[in-house]
Amino acid sequence: xxxxxDLGVSNRLVKxxxxxxxxxxxxxxxxxxxxxxxxxxxxxxxxxxxxxxLAFGLPLIQRTRKAEPGFPTSLILTxxxxxxxxxxxxxxxxxxELDLYxxxxxxxxxxxxxxxxxxxxxxxxxxxxxRLIDLLDRGAISLEDTDIVVLDEADRMADxxxxxxVCQILDECHNQRQTILFSATxxxxxxxxxxxxxxxxxxxxxxxxxxxxxxxxxxxxxxPNSKKSVITSEIIRKCGRSxxxxxxxxxxxxxxxxxxxxxxxxxxxxxxxxxKQRDRAMQKFQHGECMALIATDVAARGIDIEGVNCVIHxxxxxxxxxxxxxxxxxxxxxxxxxxxxxxxxxxxxxxxxIQRDVGINVEFKPPDFAELPEFEVEFxxxxxxRSFGSRNRNDDxxxxxxxxxxxxxxxxxxxxxxxxxxxxxPQYNKKxxxxxxxxxxxxxxxxRGKKANNRSSRSSSKNRTNRGRR
Numbered sequence: 001x002x003x004x005x006d007l008g009v010s011n012r013l014v015k016x017x018x019x020x021x022x023x024x025x026x027x028x029x030x031x032x033x034x035x036x037x038x039x040x041x042x043x044x045x046x047x048x049x050x051x052x053x054l055a056f057g058l059p060l061i062q063r064t065r066k067a068e069p070g071f072p073t074s075l076i077l078t079x080x081x082x083x084x085x086x087x088x089x090x091x092x093x094x095x096x097e098l099d100l101y102x103x104x105x106x107x108x109x110x111x112x113x114x115x116x117x118x119x120x121x122x123x124x125x126x127x128x129x130x131r132l133i134d135l136l137d138r139g140a141i142s143l144e145d146t147d148i149v150v151l152d153e154a155d156r157m158a159d160x161x162x163x164x165x166v167c168q169i170l171d172e173c174h175n176q177r178q179t180i181l182f183s184a185t186x187x188x189x190x191x192x193x194x195x196x197x198x199x200x201x202x203x204x205x206x207x208x209x210x211x212x213x214x215x216x217x218x219x220x221x222x223x224p225n226s227k228k229s230v231i232t233s234e235i236i237r238k239c240g241r242s243x244x245x246x247x248x249x250x251x252x253x254x255x256x257x258x259x260x261x262x263x264x265x266x267x268x269x270x271x272x273x274x275x276k277q278r279d280r281a282m283q284k285f286q287h288g289e290c291m292a293l294i295a296t297d298v299a300a301r302g303i304d305i306e307g308v309n310c311v312i313h314x315x316x317x318x319x320x321x322x323x324x325x326x327x328x329x330x331x332x333x334x335x336x337x338x339x340x341x342x343x344x345x346x347x348x349x350x351x352x353x354i355q356r357d358v359g360i361n362v363e364f365k366p367p368d369f370a371e372l373p374e375f376e377v378e379f380x381x382x383x384x385x386r387s388f389g390s391r392n393r394n395d396d397x398x399x400x401x402x403x404x405x406x407x408x409x410x411x412x413x414x415x416x417x418x419x420x421x422x423x424x425x426p427q428y429n430k431k432x433x434x435x436x437x438x439x440x441x442x443x444x445x446x447x448r449g450k451k452a453n454n455r456s457s458r459s460s461s462k463n464r465t466n467r468g469r470r
Contacts, residue, residue: 007033026051028206041201042180071145072125079156081106108275129165143172154183215331219340221367229258239310240377244294247315256294265290265380313341320357
């Protein structure tokens with residue numbers, strides 16, 4: 001059995017790996033570390049979850065030179081913030097063993113912290129292309145001393161339209177650099193990148209060319225849209241740790257709220273959240289503090305989370321490739337997993353095309369939970385939220401809201417209590433309304449006309465008598 005020492009890894013790094021419980025290298029590490037240690041360009045095709053981070057990380061740490069402030073000597077480019085943070089978390093404790101400083105830069109966070117870190121000096125920089133271009137334009141960093149560059153998930157960067165920024169970044173780096181490329185596929189724009197920016201690369205291919213569908217069990221359940229939320233909740237209760245994929249940010253938030261309302265602890269992950277919110281959601285799911293992660297396709301690539309039993313396609317994926325990458329969040333490292341697609345009748349045609357693209361043929365049928373395998377599930381309930389601050393909605397003194405939803409006996413007791421409170425209170429003379437002030441009684445309205453006629457008759461008789469006297 002090959003060990004890390006046999007691959008040329010230093011004893012200090014081997015000890016640090018052993019402290020983390022890592023003693024034997026994976027296949028991709030065995031194949032790529034020796035050439036990485038020699039400084040050769042590498043072009044490696046390997047599926048996610050195969051151990052790529054240590055495959056390029058260990059040679060990079062061991063060969064990195066100490067850097068001057070603002071002039072990093074090693075660079076790792078990743079397509080997403082989550083992947084950048086994940087790589088940083090893996091490499092930072094290892095680099096400290098060799099007195100190297102690792103730092104990650106990406107969008108969604110303040111520039112000030114990144115400026116301070118770069119001024120202090122960063123040896124290994126993990127970056128997303130967009131934020132790194134911003135820092136270059138601001139003059140906060142220079143890549144002229146960067147002689148080791150790693151492109152992780154190169155095909156994903158091509159899909160996200162990052163090829164032009166990636167090429168611009170590579171042009172800024174040292175001419176005599178080592179360029180290491182890891183990708184799930186090596187065609188199209190990735191092939192152009194290999195041709196234009198690598199020098200006699202050593203090509204390594206590990207695992208199947210496509211994400212294997214054999215270790216997953218696929219279900220396509222027909223249902224109306226109104227039933228999706230309820231069915232999703234039941235799937236999570238039965239299967240345990242699950243990732244639910246939605247197409248839009250708003251859809252992810254709505255599904256997350258539905259699951260939390262149903263008593264399940266769930267976190268949402270999408271591009272509309274701040275970086276702190278995204279980090280908090282990932283940490284809670286990784287550490288087992290919630291049962292489900294509801295995400296857009298931002299989490300479909302590069303995120304390596306152990307123990308995911310089920311992937312749910314709440315909304316249909318864009319194509320067969322997206323279906324594979326979504327589904328690849330489960331059945332990692334030789335384990336098994338299940339994939340459940342929630343299909344509305346108008347979506348059968350698009351899902352049939354997806355099945356043909358990924359090479360499976362599964363019948364569309366109504367939901368049947370008896371078909372699902374048994375998992376050891378630890379139920380994690382949603383935390384209850386306090387409403388109306390510290391007020392008690394059933395307090396007797398809250399008037400209308402306090403009397404609602406209470407038995408008649410409680411009402412009678414509260415009525416007696418309020419009556420006794422009224423008796424104890426001193427009585428005050430209230431001002432009478434204006435229309436009850438003492439005034440001459442004008443009598444009934446119906447008699448007003450008769451009285452008016454009598455007055456007029458009396459006045460006319462007086463006038464006649466006065467004329468007679470004259």
